[in-house]
Amino acid sequence: MKPSNTLDALPPINRGMVERLDKDAFRKTIEVLAAKVAPQRTGSILRAAPLQSCILDLPRVPSAARAPDGDRLVLLRVQQEDDLPRQAKDFLDEEKLSLVVHKLELTYDYWTANDIISSVLPEELVEEAPSGFAAVGHIAHLNLRDQYLPYKHTIGQIILDKVRGIKTVVNKLDVIQNKFRVFDMELIAGEPDYIVEHHETECTFLFDFTKVYWNSRLHSEHGRIIELFKPEDIIADVFAGVGPFAIPAGRKGCGVFANDLNPESFKYLKLNVTKNNVDELVRPSCEDGKDFIRAIITRALDCPMPPAAPPMSKTQKRKALQQTKHSQSCGQSRGSSSPSAPTRTRVTQFVMNLPDTAILFLGAFRGLLSPVNVGGRDLSGLYAEMPMVHCYCFTRELEPEKAAADIRQRVEHELGHSLGDEVSYYHVRSVAPSKEMYCISFRLPREVAFEA
Ligand SMILES: C[S@@+](CC[C@H](N)C(=O)[O-])C[C@H]1O[C@@H](n2cnc3c(N)ncnc32)[C@H](O)[C@@H]1O
Known part of the structure; x- marks a missing residue:
């Protein structure tokens, strides 16, 4: 039978530390019993079956300590x-083991952020205390x-x-309202340094968090869409952000043709293209x-994309990177695609992640492939297969069927x-409680793209 845990290892209560966090106020001594053993017996006593239920099991505190006389304390x-x-x-x-009292000294460093936050907030705020945050780089x-x-600085x-x-x-x-989806923020602790280096999907992104859109919660959504792409694809990313x-x-x-109207996003997009060594394949624009x-x-027709480079293993990537560095130093061009393979001219996928208004941009697909929009060319052969469109949106409908019907109706309205x-x-x-974000993926109807 396990003894009832009588240890109170929670931090001291310091409710109302509004402006200044006094770390010294978080000290606590807990007295526990300890079995005194010769050093060479410590392991076997710690593992002994009759003691298993009563060995100290506080997180981040070792179950054995050194006694002043050189013995060990279990x-x-x-x-x-x-x-x-x-x-x-x-x-x-x-086993003829004597019991002694051992003092555990716990300090501010011992407890987790949630433990300390709960101990400083007024009691009525503890239950719904902020327990999570999004991390973007540092x-x-x-x-x-x-x-x-009132507790923002302490929490920070x-x-x-x-x-x-x-x-x-x-x-x-505030809620994001501006067209570039950048939110105002206030520094509540630490350095006023907003230039972030963030890692996602094995790529590195550099950006100024106060000037461009970034949402770490979209990590798996980015991954999901990227997973749908084949290396041969040409992507048009209409609202690309920093990439x-x-x-x-x-x-x-x-x-990839990657576009963003925010000049700051464009600036960092270009930087990130170079940083991730994809200059040959990703073309940024700002419109x-x-x-x-x-x-x-x-x-895409006038300036075709080079052929798809086959996916590389980590070792191949490392070698290619070394190769690129070498060729850069020799003044040669970047990239690893084979010069003999055919270039690519057909856009196969559109990504439109501006959920507030992206649907309203769908009208731009009407007549997109008609001769009048493409310098008189007949693209019916090249575009025998129509591109896919991945368009993000919000809906107030909570039930999936109703949400789908609402989205479909709005998309069809814009496409005509x-x-x-x-x-x-x-x-x-x-x-939000009645705001769901969806991605509708659809094959662009031929009739829309070739509309006269
Ligand atoms: C929701 S963010 C998405 C960024 C990125 N694709 C991502 O997933 O993180 C939408 C982006 O659209 C850009 N944007 C807003 N209005 C635009 C417009 N009319 N044309 C092109 N880009 C626009 C914003 O600057 C912002 O970077």
């Missing part, structure tokens, strides 16, 4: 001998509700102290999404035509 999770189970007492008697960003704002400092790699803690100030779809797609061998869609078919059979709806995340 720490127990009880404070009085009477709390030990019968079989443990008998075992200690048989920045932790929180979205504190009003009642927690605790996260800064406790979470490895975090150097800056910000609180989101979380475009750059991993380029790493896969896809040709309105509608203009980009209208122009992209001709751009019904969708074919190849349509799927993917629930990305719940953004």
Whole structure:
């Protein structure tokens, strides 16, 4: 039978530390019983079956300590001998082990961020205390509700102290309203350094978190879409941000036209293309999404993408990188695609991640492939297979069937035509109590693209 855990290892209660975090106020001494053993017997006593239920099991505290005289102490999770189970007492008697009191000194460094936050907040705020945050590179960003704002600096400092790699803690100030989807933020702890280096999908992204859109919660969604792409694809990423779809797609061998209207996103997109060694395959631009869609078919014809480079293993990638560095130093061009393979001219996938309004950009697909939009060319042969469109949106409909019907109706309205059979709806995340984010993926109807 396990003894009832009588140890109170929670931090001291320091409610109301509003402005300044006093770390010295988080000290606690816990007295536990310990069996004194010769050093060479420590392992066998720690493993002894009759003691198993009463060995100290506090997280991050070793179960054995050194006694002042050089012996070892096997720490127990009880404070009085009477709390030990019968079989443990008998075992200690048989082994002639004496019991001593051992003092565990716990300090601020011992407890987790959640432990400390719960001990400083007023009792009524503890239950719904902020327990999570999103990390973007070295920045932790929180979205504190009003009642927690008086404690923002303390909460920020605790996260800064406790979470490895975090150097800056910000609180989101408002719902995103501006067209570039950048939110205002306030520094609540740490350094005012907002230039982030973030790693996602085996790529590195550099950006100024105060000037461009980035959402770490979209990590798996980026991965899901990239997984759908084949290396032979040409992707048109209409609202590319700093490249979380475009750059991993380029790493896969896809040709990518990556666009964003925010000049800051464009600046970092270009940097990230180079940083991730995909200059040959990812072409950034900075224009309105509608203009980009209208122009992209001709751009792909006039300036074809190099052939798909086959996916590389990690070792191959390392070698290719060395090769690239070498060729750069010799003044040669980048990339590893074979010069003999045919170039690519057909855009096969569109990605449109601007959930608030992306559907309203779908009108740009009407007549996209018609001769009048492509310099008089007849593209009916080249585009025997129509591109796929992955368009993000919000809906207030909570039930999947109703959400799908709502999205489909709005998409068809903008396209001026019904969708074919190849349509799927993917629930990305719940953004607010009645705001669901979806991605509709559909094959662009031929009638829409060739509309006169
Ligand atoms: C929701 S973010 C998505 C960024 C990126 N694709 C991602 O998944 O993280 C939408 C992006 O669209 C850009 N944007 C907003 N309006 C635009 C427009 N009219 N044309 C092109 N880009 C636009 C914003 O600057 C922002 O980077």
